[in-house]
Amino acid sequence: MSLLAPGTEIDGFAIGECVHSGGMARIYRVTYAQADRATPFPLAMKVPRMAGGDGAESIVSFEVEHQMLQVLHGENVPRFVAAGDLARMPYLVMEYLDARPLQVWLDEAAASRTSIDSAAIAQLGAAVATAAHSLHVQDCVHLDLKPANVLIRPDGRAVLVDFGLAWHAHYPDLLAEETRLPVGSAPWMAPEQVVGMRGDPRSDVFAIGVLLYELATGELPFGDPQTRGGLRQRLWMQPVPPRAIAPRTPAWLQEVILRCLEPEAAKRYPSAAQLAFDLANPQQVIITARGERIARESIGTRLKRWIKAAGLSYEPSPLPSAQVGESPIVMVCVPSKDATDSTLYSLRAATARSLGIRPGARLACVTVVSIGAIDHLVPGRGETDVHRMQLDGLRSWAHGIDLDGRGVSYHVIESGDVAAALLQYARSNAVDLMVLGAATHGLMWQRLVATVPMRVAMEAPCSVLLVKQGLPFELLGRGEDDNAA
Amino acid sequence: MTMKLALLADVHANLQALEACIADARSRGATQFAFLGDLVGYGADPSAVVDAVMAMAQQGAWVVKGNHDEAALSPPQRPTGEGADLASPAWTHAQLSALQRDFLASLPLVHREDNILLVHASAHEPAGWTYVTRPQEAAQSLDEARRRGAAIVFGGHVHEQRLFYVGAVGKLMPFDPAPGVAVPVPSHREWLATVGSVGQPRDGDPRAMYAIYDSGEQRLTFVRVPYDHAAAAAAIVRAGLPSHNAERLARGR
Numbered sequence: 001m002s003l004l005a006p007g008t009e010i011d012g013f014a015i016g017e018c019v020h021s022g023g024m025a026r027i028y029r030v031t032y033a034q035a036d037r038a039t040p041f042p043l044a045m046k047v048p049r050m051a052g053g054d055g056a057e058s059i060v061s062f063e064v065e066h067q068m069l070q071v072l073h074g075e076n077v078p079r080f081v082a083a084g085d086l087a088r089m090p091y092l093v094m095e096y097l098d099a100r101p102l103q104v105w106l107d108e109a110a111a112s113r114t115s116i117d118s119a120a121i122a123q124l125g126a127a128v129a130t131a132a133h134s135l136h137v138q139d140c141v142h143l144d145l146k147p148a149n150v151l152i153r154p155d156g157r158a159v160l161v162d163f164g165l166a167w168h169a170h171y172p173d174l175l176a177e178e179t180r181l182p183v184g185s186a187p188w189m190a191p192e193q194v195v196g197m198r199g200d201p202r203s204d205v206f207a208i209g210v211l212l213y214e215l216a217t218g219e220l221p222f223g224d225p226q227t228r229g230g231l232r233q234r235l236w237m238q239p240v241p242p243r244a245i246a247p248r249t250p251a252w253l254q255e256v257i258l259r260c261l262e263p264e265a266a267k268r269y270p271s272a273a274q275l276a277f278d279l280a281n282p283q284q285v286i287i288t289a290r291g292e293r294i295a296r297e298s299i300g301t302r303l304k305r306w307i308k309a310a311g312l313s314y315e316p317s318p319l320p321s322a323q324v325g326e327s328p329i330v331m332v333c334v335p336s337k338d339a340t341d342s343t344l345y346s347l348r349a350a351t352a353r354s355l356g357i358r359p360g361a362r363l364a365c366v367t368v369v370s371i372g373a374i375d376h377l378v379p380g381r382g383e384t385d386v387h388r389m390q391l392d393g394l395r396s397w398a399h400g401i402d403l404d405g406r407g408v409s410y411h412v413i414e415s416g417d418v419a420a421a422l423l424q425y426a427r428s429n430a431v432d433l434m435v436l437g438a439a440t441h442g443l444m445w446q447r448l449v450a451t452v453p454m455r456v457a458m459e460a461p462c463s464v465l466l467v468k469q470g471l472p473f474e475l476l477g478r479g480e481d482d483n484a485a
Numbered sequence: 486m487t488m489k490l491a492l493l494a495d496v497h498a499n500l501q502a503l504e505a506c507i508a509d510a511r512s513r514g515a516t517q518f519a520f521l522g523d524l525v526g527y528g529a530d531p532s533a534v535v536d537a538v539m540a541m542a543q544q545g546a547w548v549v550k551g552n553h554d555e556a557a558l559s560p561p562q563r564p565t566g567e568g569a570d571l572a573s574p575a576w577t578h579a580q581l582s583a584l585q586r587d588f589l590a591s592l593p594l595v596h597r598e599d600n601i602l603l604v605h606a607s608a609h610e611p612a613g614w615t616y617v618t619r620p621q622e623a624a625q626s627l628d629e630a631r632r633r634g635a636a637i638v639f640g641g642h643v644h645e646q647r648l649f650y651v652g653a654v655g656k657l658m659p660f661d662p663a664p665g666v667a668v669p670v671p672s673h674r675e676w677l678a679t680v681g682s683v684g685q686p687r688d689g690d691p692r693a694m695y696a697i698y699d700s701g702e703q704r705l706t707f708v709r710v711p712y713d714h715a716a717a718a719a720a721i722v723r724a725g726l727p728s729h730n731a732e733r734l735a736r737g738r
Binding site for chain 2: 183
């Protein structure tokens with residue numbers, strides 16, 4: 001398809017300027033040709049090139065993208081408007097986004113020979129991970145996340161584009177084949193994609209790890225291999241630690257990046273939401289040797305990994321929504337004051353039970369202190385004092401919970417509106433379950449004033465577990481056997 | 486002319502399931518019905534089911550013959566008894582009137598409508614009643630359909646809902662659909678779907694199965710419909726048919 005002249009009319013759309021000319025397709029601004037018909041939002045038309053004999057492959061990915069755009073929803077994908085008949089005039093009309101590709105950040109850093117601030121990297125990464133998670137819960141995996149396919153809106157939210165290689169559990173995978181050849185873009189492709197496995201949400205987590213690595217170091221962790229053997233290196237090779245290239249990379253960021261880049265999917269973040277969580281809470285990242293390393297691996301370590309990779313078999317991917325559903329973020333809201341021991345006990349028991357049935361869960365313990373609790377003039381009530389005291393309180397409260405390797409973090413939020421603060425936290429961290437006390441002492445006022453649990457339950461973006469005081473305080477002294485029931 | 490085509494296979498004399506599926510299809514705006522064989526066998530109401538389908542055929546529904554329909558026309562000469570489904574064809578034969586048997590006898594093995602081919606089992610040697618469960622059998626059936634000028638094959642016989650499509654290197658790939666999702670089946674590709682069984686689901690889910698194809702939108706939706714399987718089971722017991730046939734309906738096995 002040659003370049004369309006502005007003013008050309010296609011199926012009721014008037015072609016505007018060509019805003020992007022890529023290898024596979026061109027993108028034009030379009031409007032409705034009908035003069036009095038306004039567009040509800042700015043529109044873009046994507047037209048595949050399909051030049052010569054190599055048209056077949058690009059037309060399949062065009063078909064895949066059409067399939068995906070029709071069914072995906074939410075703020076992290078462009079809204080779908082129309083599609084042309086594949087046989088006659090293939091095109092896709094979708095929302096035109098006033099957003100910058102992630103590539104721009106890389107280009108600017110390279111041009112100015114500066115590095116991107118780690119807080120900015122975390123913010124970008126969290127936005128991408130949140131966007132990827134929104135696909136995964138819809139049972140879709142993008143499988144081609146790269147700097148050119150991630151757009152950042154002016155407000156910082158990410159929009160993912162180019163679904164030509166995407167996979168969706170509800171639709172036949174038109175790109176699947178028995179021979180299991182790798183499908184994707186070489187630098188960002190996850191090891192399981194290299195061996196032809198499609199559909200694992202943790203493949204997107206890997207690609208985001210490559211993006212973060214690029215943002216932190218300006219380099220690609222595995223280069224841009226052109227051969228199958230070169231691609232297979234990532235099945236066993238660990239990349240050079242970012243801190244060896246960019247020494248100012250904080251250990252927490254390297255920890256996050258290298259966890260995303262683990263060859264085995266099971267060793268990465270179990271969900272993109274958990275990755276976003278760590279990027280949004282850097283001070284809570286538990287730094288292991290992985291985060292501290294500044295040297296390349298020794299030959300011996302590489303050899304061991306190579307041998308291990310030779311014996312690795314890749315299991316068929318779990319259903320994306322099931323995979324991320326088994327790895328929820330559980331948020332427990334612990335009262336900052338006036339809580340009885342039995343309330344705290346019941347809350348802890350309920351939290352432990354909620355985690356017990358979810359091996360991949362991570363726990364966020366949150367407490368809200370009122371602004372009035374802080375008084376800089378009173379010794380011991382300054383901001384840091386109050387925060388430290390509350391954090392200690394949270395830690396000792398959580399001490400009795402058997403975490404069994406699950407991640408846990410502690411957060412003190414300062415706000416005059418407890419319910420609003422909890423809801424905001426749950427929304428911005430993609431929390432799957434909120435656990436909070438039912439606060440029965442406020443019952444008599446509930447008709448007049450919405451209590452915190454009521455407001456949370458009504459407005460929560462996820463499920464809410466309201467915990468009643470299961471065990472009267474006086475029974476606690478009677479020993480473990482009695483409590484078992 | 487676009488249509489919403491309801492595809493019902495393997496009703497197996499289950500009147501309750503048939504009625505539930507027809508009602509569901511009508512509520513989804515079905516404009517055309519197709520019955521993909523095995524109206525009878527296993528279930529307690531062959532006569533009522535055949536009557537219902539005969540009435541719909543008179544109004545334009547397409548019907549093809551299945552192996553159980555054939556068996557009921559000329560049941561094997563075996564003694565009836567406690568066993569087995571071998572008793573069933575003879576029992577069914579006795580339940581049907583001459584008119585109903587004539588209707589079954591008149592049914593074609595395949596029916597083509599534009600680019601769509603309807604068959605009970607496989608379009609390749611349809612009287613051989615091949616089970617289409619793997620890509621090889623699907624390819625044989627599609628090859629024959631292509632010779633007959635069709636690109637989409639709808640069949641039953643296997644009691645499972647599955648869609649075969651052409652993958653990246655031209656080989657057929659199986660796909661297990663999610664109920665209720667409209668899967669795009671654009672006409673520039675070839676497709677083969679087994680639509681599942683109305684009257685005798687065997688995948689552990691007791692809900693009746695059928696599919697609906699929207700030729701305008703070029704989408705195929707595999708549907709599961711809850712129905713009164715207890716009533717269907719009770720009718721089987723009342724008719725004196727093997728109790729196994731009744732019990733399996735609640736389990737969907």
